[in-house]
Amino acid sequence: MVTTAATLSPLLWEQKNLRRAVQAAGVTLWSWNVDTDALAMDDAAYDLWGVARSTDVTFEDLSAHIHPADRDRVRAAFNATRAIIGPYEIDFRIMIGDELRWISARGQGDDEGIVQRIMFGIFLDVTGRKQAEEGRELLAGEMSHRVKNLLSIASGLTSITSRSTSTTKDMARELTQRLTALGRAHDLVRPLPGQTATASALLGDLLTVLLAPYDDLGAFSGRIRVSVPRMRVGDSSTTILAMIIHELATNSLKYGALSVENGLLDVSCSARDEAVTIMWTERGGPVVTQPTQPPGYGSRLIERSVTGHLGGAISYHWAPEGLVVTLNVSPDRLAQ
Known part of the structure; x- marks a missing residue:
C-alpha cells in the first residue's frame, strides 16, 4: 500500500496527536476572560504553576505565585495586552515553594482572536534557558x-x-x-x-x-x-x-x-x-x-x-x- 498525503491527513489532524505535539514542546495552554478575570488552563499549566488542578483561578490568584520583584510588571503587561498590536511575549519568575521557575507567557494582542471576550495564549517553562x-x-x-x-x-x-x-x-x-x-x-x-x-x-x-x-x-x-x-x-x-x-x-x-x-x-x-x-x-x-x-x-x-x-x-x-x-x-x- 502506498502512503499518500491524503491518507495521512486524518492522522495528522487528530486532536490527540496534536496534543502530543504540544506536550512534546513543553507548551501549556490558557484562556482568559478579559471582563471577569477568570482563567482556564490545561493540566500541564496547573502543574507548572503549582496549583491544584480542580481549582478555579483568576489572574490575581496566579499573581500570588509570581516573584514579588516581577509582580507589578506582569500585572501591568497583562492589563495592556489589548492595546498591543500583534503577538506579545513576557518572561517572569514564579515561586513554587522554595523553587524558582522562569515562565514565558505568549499571546495575541489588539483584540485579535478574542472569542466572546476571551483571549488565548500559552505558558512555556523557560527556566533552563534563563x-x-x-x-x-x-x-x-x-x-x-x-x-x-x-x-x-x-x-x-x-x-x-x-x-x-x-x-x-x-x-x-x-x-x-x-x-x-x-x-x-x-x-x-x-x-x-x-x-x-x-x-x-x-x-x-x-x-x-x-x-x-x-x-x-x-x-x-x-x-x-x-x-x-x-x-x-x-x-x-x-x-x-x-x-x-x-x-x-x-x-x-x-x-x-x-x-x-x-x-x-x-x-x-x-x-x-x-x-x-x-x-x-x-x-x-x-x-x-x-x-x-x-x-x-x-x-x-x-x-x-x-x-x-x-x-x-x-x-x-x-x-x-x-x-x-x-x-x-x-x-x-x-x-x-
Whole structure:
C-alpha cells in the first residue's frame, strides 16, 4: 500500500496527536476572560504553576505565585495586552515553594482572536534557558573583572620590580619571573579540566605559589609572611581558595599594603575540629577606611565562594593601620 498525503491527513489532524505535539514542546495552554478575570488552563499549566488542578483561578490568584520583584510588571503587561498590536511575549519568575521557575507567557494582542471576550495564549517553562543566560552573563562579568585585574597586577608588579632592581636587564629578568609565577597562580584559579597542580595539595604550598609574584625577595623571605599548619587542601577547594587569595592579593596590590614599598602582609591559620580560620593581615600600607560604596564584583565573588563552596564566612576589619580579613571555613569542605 502506498502512503499518500491524503491518507495521512486524518492522522495528522487528530486532536490527540496534536496534543502530543504540544506536550512534546513543553507548551501549556490558557484562556482568559478579559471582563471577569477568570482563567482556564490545561493540566500541564496547573502543574507548572503549582496549583491544584480542580481549582478555579483568576489572574490575581496566579499573581500570588509570581516573584514579588516581577509582580507589578506582569500585572501591568497583562492589563495592556489589548492595546498591543500583534503577538506579545513576557518572561517572569514564579515561586513554587522554595523553587524558582522562569515562565514565558505568549499571546495575541489588539483584540485579535478574542472569542466572546476571551483571549488565548500559552505558558512555556523557560527556566533552563534563563539559567543558561544568567550563567553566560556571570561568566562574561567575571572575565571582564579578571582582565582588568590582570592589567592592574601587571602594572603593580612592574612597580615592585623597579624598586628591587638597578639595571634594565635585572628588571626584565625579575619581571619575567614574576609574570611566570603569576601564570602558575592563575592556573590554580582556572585549572584545566582534571588538572590540579601537585603543589596545591598542601595549604602552605598553595599560598607559596599564589603569593610569590608579589614578594620583593621571593616567596616568604621578604615582606610576605606565612604561618600555616601542615594541612591538605582538596582538589575542588584548591581552585576556590586560590581564587579568594588571588582576589585579596590583587586588591592589596592596588589599594593596600602591597601597593607601597614598606607594606607587610601576614597570612596565618589555625585549625580546630569545627572550623579552619585563615587570617589575612596587612600593615604599613595606606591609611585604611571602610568603603562607603556597595561591594564590587570581586567582593561579591569572594563572599559567594566562601559561603557557598567552602561552607564558611568572611569578615573584614577596616583598622586604620591595615585591613584584616578573617576566613572561617569548614574543614570537611576544605578537604574536598
